[in-house]
Amino acid sequence: MGIIDNNLSLRDRNRMLVGIWEDEDKLVEATSELVHAGVKIQDVYTPYPVHGLDRIMGVRRSWLSIVAFMCGATGFSLAFWMIYYMYVQDWPLDVGNKPVRFSPSWVPVLFEATVLCTAFGMGFFFFLRNRMIWGIKPELLDDRQTDDRMVIAVETGEGVDEKKVLQIMKDHGAVELRERIGGVQTTI
Amino acid sequence: MGHGHHKIEIKQEQFAVPAKAKRFAIGLTIIGLILAGIGIATMDKGGSHGHGHETAATKHEHAATAAAGGEIAVNEHAADAHANATEHHGNVENENFGPRAEFHKQNKPWTTRIWSNILIVGYLLFMVSLAALFFVAVQYIANAGWSAAIKRVPEAISTFFPVGFALAFIAILVAKSDLYHWVHYEHQHLTKGQPGFDAILDGKSWFLNSKMFLIFPVVLVVIWWMLGRKLRSLSVAEDAAQPGDVSFFKKSIRYSAGFAVIYGFTIAVVAWLWMMSIDAHWFSTIFGVYNFATSWVTALTIICLFVLYLRSQGYLKIVSDEHIHDLGKFMFAFSIFWTYIWLSQYLLIWYAHIPEEMSYYQIRYEDYKFNFLLNIVLNFLCPFLILMMRNAKRNPVVLTIVGCILIFGHFHDVWLMVVPGVFGPGQQIGLLEIGTLLTFGGIFIYWVMIALTKRGLIAVNHPYIEESAHHDVGV
Numbered sequence: 001m002g003i004i005d006n007n008l009s010l011r012d013r014n015r016m017l018v019g020i021w022e023d024e025d026k027l028v029e030a031t032s033e034l035v036h037a038g039v040k041i042q043d044v045y046t047p048y049p050v051h052g053l054d055r056i057m058g059v060r061r062s063w064l065s066i067v068a069f070m071c072g073a074t075g076f077s078l079a080f081w082m083i084y085y086m087y088v089q090d091w092p093l094d095v096g097n098k099p100v101r102f103s104p105s106w107v108p109v110l111f112e113a114t115v116l117c118t119a120f121g122m123g124f125f126f127f128l129r130n131r132m133i134w135g136i137k138p139e140l141l142d143d144r145q146t147d148d149r150m151v152i153a154v155e156t157g158e159g160v161d162e163k164k165v166l167q168i169m170k171d172h173g174a175v176e177l178r179e180r181i182g183g184v185q186t187t188i
Numbered sequence: 189m190g191h192g193h194h195k196i197e198i199k200q201e202q203f204a205v206p207a208k209a210k211r212f213a214i215g216l217t218i219i220g221l222i223l224a225g226i227g228i229a230t231m232d233k234g235g236s237h238g239h240g241h242e243t244a245a246t247k248h249e250h251a252a253t254a255a256a257g258g259e260i261a262v263n264e265h266a267a268d269a270h271a272n273a274t275e276h277h278g279n280v281e282n283e284n285f286g287p288r289a290e291f292h293k294q295n296k297p298w299t300t301r302i303w304s305n306i307l308i309v310g311y312l313l314f315m316v317s318l319a320a321l322f323f324v325a326v327q328y329i330a331n332a333g334w335s336a337a338i339k340r341v342p343e344a345i346s347t348f349f350p351v352g353f354a355l356a357f358i359a360i361l362v363a364k365s366d367l368y369h370w371v372h373y374e375h376q377h378l379t380k381g382q383p384g385f386d387a388i389l390d391g392k393s394w395f396l397n398s399k400m401f402l403i404f405p406v407v408l409v410v411i412w413w414m415l416g417r418k419l420r421s422l423s424v425a426e427d428a429a430q431p432g433d434v435s436f437f438k439k440s441i442r443y444s445a446g447f448a449v450i451y452g453f454t455i456a457v458v459a460w461l462w463m464m465s466i467d468a469h470w471f472s473t474i475f476g477v478y479n480f481a482t483s484w485v486t487a488l489t490i491i492c493l494f495v496l497y498l499r500s501q502g503y504l505k506i507v508s509d510e511h512i513h514d515l516g517k518f519m520f521a522f523s524i525f526w527t528y529i530w531l532s533q534y535l536l537i538w539y540a541h542i543p544e545e546m547s548y549y550q551i552r553y554e555d556y557k558f559n560f561l562l563n564i565v566l567n568f569l570c571p572f573l574i575l576m577m578r579n580a581k582r583n584p585v586v587l588t589i590v591g592c593i594l595i596f597g598h599f600h601d602v603w604l605m606v607v608p609g610v611f612g613p614g615q616q617i618g619l620l621e622i623g624t625l626l627t628f629g630g631i632f633i634y635w636v637m638i639a640l641t642k643r644g645l646i647a648v649n650h651p652y653i654e655e656s657a658h659h660d661v662g663v
Binding site for chain 2: 105
């Protein structure tokens with residue numbers, strides 16, 4: 001498993017069934033039905049977080065909080081090393097006769113550096129893992145999936161009952177159904 | 189929204205205090221009384237303070253010689269001034285530490301320690317209950333949906349604040365000239381030029397005087413109590429209203445905003461008058477925020493513990509692990525907030541190294557070093573390290589353990605605000621302190637449980653109750 005999640009890439013997919021929704025409640029129902037029917041969903045794309053969708057799809061907990069901890073620990077260590085080198089080893093200053101080693105004046109610097117590295121690290125790795133970073137071309141199934149439409153994508157293959165998938169999608173409020181072959185979508 | 193395919197039924201629940209819980213609360217009080225009784229019986233009741241001061245004085249003189257060490261020690265000049273002041277009353281500058289040292293030296297009745305404990309516990313419970321009311325107000329102002337399901341718990345806790353206030357007030361009425369050295373000084377009616385005249389206390393006396401000290405907090409409590417009662421009555425009237433009637437909700441927002449503004453400005457005044465004035469020569473501009481942080485994190489902890497208890501008894505059916513997770517996050521986050529404020533106060537004083545500001549930390553760092561450091565361990569390191577993981581914040585056992593640590597930790601924090609300033613060096617938390625905490629803790633638990641039975645446990649017509657029932661923080 002690389003840092004960049006290749007499972008999210010759509011480039012090498014053979015054939016996919018794509019359903020478009022405009023109502024999030026119906027989208028959640030459709031997702032739930034598909035999961036119950038044993039269909040493996042490639043992904044659901046929504047312009048904003050839809051509560052409960054993660055549980056229905058069985059998405060596992062993200063590693064982002066572990067990454068955040070590691071970034072924080074890195075920031076703490078870097079700041080510690082920086083202060084120690086500058087203030088203790090290289091150029092100790094007598095400021096009001098305060099101790100140079102491990103004094104309370106270190107705390108704000110350590111705190112700020114920890115928070116800074118945590119925040120930037122989390123943001124960076126989040127976008128990296130989700131392929132939203134320079135150099136990776138965005139792959140949208142529908143131009144409006146970042147605005148007001150929601151998309152469910154199912155990859156076809158052996159053991160996938162296409163008729164059933166399309167029927168479930170149609171029954172649960174899909175406003176449009178498409179098939180996608182080699183990156184080209186046609187309405188069914 | 190997310191669980192749109194299944195509906196959660198929202199039903200009213202009526203809490204009845206289980207016999208076991210009653211026994212627990214009464215048992216805590218009885219054990220507390222026994223411990224306090226043993227504490228009092230074994231206490232040294234004869235003029236120990238004169239002796240205590242001698243060690244204090246020698247310690248401070250010793251500190252003066254060791255000051256060059258660069259640790260948190262008294263500035264040499266100030267220490268000399270202090271040493272001089274105990275012997276003869278010189279110029280105004282030398283008076284900085286003089287009266288307080290005299291105050292420690294004087295023989296106080298042995299009951300002072302009991303009253304100081306009632307002040308500590310009363311003040312803590314008062315601040316915590318009032319912070320619970322602030323919690324209710326904040327939820328309204330922020331238009332928060334998640335907390336609608338648990339809002340009867342902070343409402344019930346908030347009914348206790350007049351009791352906590354009364355406890356602290358009684359302790360102050362009875363023992364104020366032994367607890368507060370400026371009251372002792374005020375009674376001497378000294379004028380400029382007389383020996384023992386204290387320019388600093390004299391300058392503060394327009395604000396820091398017995399009338400202000402007693403009347404102003406009472407006025408504030410009446411205002412808070414009226415606003416709190418209004419908020420609670422709106423909340424209970426909403427239960428009987430037509431579903432979909434948001435007029436109570438809108439009114440509550442207005443009263444909450446009014447309460448929050450008044451509370452925000454006035455809670456600091458009580459902290460100045462009752463806590464900061466124990467070290468009357470000393471002042472800290474962040475002290476009100478610091479006291480608020482202490483009471484706020486403790487209030488969140490107590491709300492969390494009550495919600496956990498009610499759930500374990502099968503109540504609060506619409507409250508899920510998601511709500512518990514959020515309460516756990518609050519305990520975690522505001523422990524860090526407390527540390528931030530605590531350090532902000534300490535760091536500036538440590539850096540500036542000005543004698544008149546350091547007097548507060550000097551005695552706490554030199555003579556109460558164990559407690560000073562224990563404060564950080566209990567109130568920062570424990571919650572920070574234990575509650576960092578997501579699973580810990582969703583685990584009732586872990587939350588209960590950390591909650592108990594936090595409650596004791598913040599009791600200990602208030603203890604450290606009071607005791608060194610009243611008694612000087614050489615005190616420690618003993619059976620009397622633990623006993624007082626348990627006694628009034630038991631009464632507090634009993635009171636809140638009775639308050640919970642007074643109305644339905646669920647705010648069934650709250651506009652956000654549906655949203656709260658479906659609260660979800662994600663995988």
